[in-house]
Amino acid sequence: MATLGFVGLGVMGGRIAKRLLDAGHRVSGYNRTAAKAQSLVAAGMRLADSPRAVAAGADVTFSMVTDTSALHAVTDGPDGILAGLGPGKTYVDMSTVSPAASRALAERVRERGAEMLDAPVSGSVATLEEGRLSVMVGGPAAAVERVRPILLDIGPVVTHVGGNGQAVLMKVATNLSLAVQMLAFSESVRLAERGGIDRKTAVHVLLNSVIASPMLKYRGPFVLQMPEDAWFDCTMMQKDMLLALEMGRALRVPLPTTAATNELLTAARAMGLAEQDFAALFEVLVRLSSPHPGTESGRAG
Numbered sequence: 001m002a003t004l005g006f007v008g009l010g011v012m013g014g015r016i017a018k019r020l021l022d023a024g025h026r027v028s029g030y031n032r033t034a035a036k037a038q039s040l041v042a043a044g045m046r047l048a049d050s051p052r053a054v055a056a057g058a059d060v061t062f063s064m065v066t067d068t069s070a071l072h073a074v075t076d077g078p079d080g081i082l083a084g085l086g087p088g089k090t091y092v093d094m095s096t097v098s099p100a101a102s103r104a105l106a107e108r109v110r111e112r113g114a115e116m117l118d119a120p121v122s123g124s125v126a127t128l129e130e131g132r133l134s135v136m137v138g139g140p141a142a143a144v145e146r147v148r149p150i151l152l153d154i155g156p157v158v159t160h161v162g163g164n165g166q167a168v169l170m171k172v173a174t175n176l177s178l179a180v181q182m183l184a185f186s187e188s189v190r191l192a193e194r195g196g197i198d199r200k201t202a203v204h205v206l207l208n209s210v211i212a213s214p215m216l217k218y219r220g221p222f223v224l225q226m227p228e229d230a231w232f233d234c235t236m237m238q239k240d241m242l243l244a245l246e247m248g249r250a251l252r253v254p255l256p257t258t259a260a261t262n263e264l265l266t267a268a269r270a271m272g273l274a275e276q277d278f279a280a281l282f283e284v285l286v287r288l289s290s291p292h293p294g295t296e297s298g299r300a301g
């Protein structure tokens with residue numbers, strides 16, 4: 001089996017690295033905050049002291065970090081992943097980042113004689129733990145086929161969508177619907193509620209109607225009870241909406257519902273809800289539609 005490396009052992013990266021260990025792979029890893037990697041070390045992962053050391057010792061190196069600037073932080077400089085890459089090695093970035101930045105990075109990886117793939121995932125912590133994550137892959141077909149068996153240890157659906165950067169483009173195009181759907185669902189619940197229907201009843205009816213997508217089935221109930229730890233917080237969701245809007249502008253595709261939802265994510269952050277799951281979009285609507293003393297907003301019409 002190939003030796004694997006993993007840089008960025010956060011909520012998603014840590015769990016993916018665990019799946020790779022559980023599948024029997026040899027994995028070495030690095031996380032900026034080393035303490036977060038302790039449970040993986042206990043599960044058999046070797047802890048490296050830099051991203052470069054991870055890439056230098058691995059045939060296939062994965063990364064999964066927050067955003068484009070975090071990606072630069074782990075790839076650039078004397079201790080970065082790029083410095084550890086060389087001929088015969090493959091680098092797979094699973095972060096949701098700017099497609100243009102991902103393409104530019106792939107070019108720099110090629111200059112070192114290695115190959116890069118972008119392989120973002122669609123799904124949540126729950127989907128990942130259930131082994132049902134979808135992986136989209138961008139990059140040269142031969143490299144995709146080389147790592148496909150490893151990706152299948154992460155999730156059962158691995159789709160090669162095109163060249164470098166195309167998978168993150170697909171991922172951003174997918175993610176805008178998460179927030180847009182959540183906002184539309186919130187509007188339905190809040191309208192029903194303000195019209196006198198119990199919130200629980202409204203959620204039950206909607207989640208048993210034709211609008212109940214798989215995402216709404218697990219996130220819809222958050223309007224009744226928010227999880228203590230966000231599955232995907234408002235700041236992270238807004239990162240993806242901004243990537244979508246930037247791509248929309250560049251490709252001349254208007255994204256009206258993305259733009260409106262993005263504004264309400266800004267409102268969520270202004271209301272102190274930045275670290276809550278983006279289901280907090282519902283709370284934003286509640287605050288915008290709650291009757292104020294001395295107004296008639298309690299009455300319809």
Ligand SMILES: NC(=O)c1ccc[n+]([C@@H]2O[C@H](COP(=O)([O-])OP(=O)(O)OC[C@H]3O[C@@H](n4cnc5c(N)ncnc54)[C@H](OP(=O)(O)O)[C@@H]3O)[C@@H](O)[C@H]2O)c1
Binds near residue numbers: 231
């Ligand atoms: N959560 C989800 O449901 C989900 C689903 C699909 C895709 N994604 C995508 O997966 C990626 C990771 O998300 P996550 O939920 O795992 O986030 P997370 O738990 O916040 O983890 C982020 C990781 O990036 C590292 N990092 C951030 N800035 C860094 C920097 N400047 N230098 C070095 N390392 C840095 C963090 O290190 P520290 O531990 O030191 O902070 C951590 O390992 C994101 O692109 C996200 O959009 C997430």
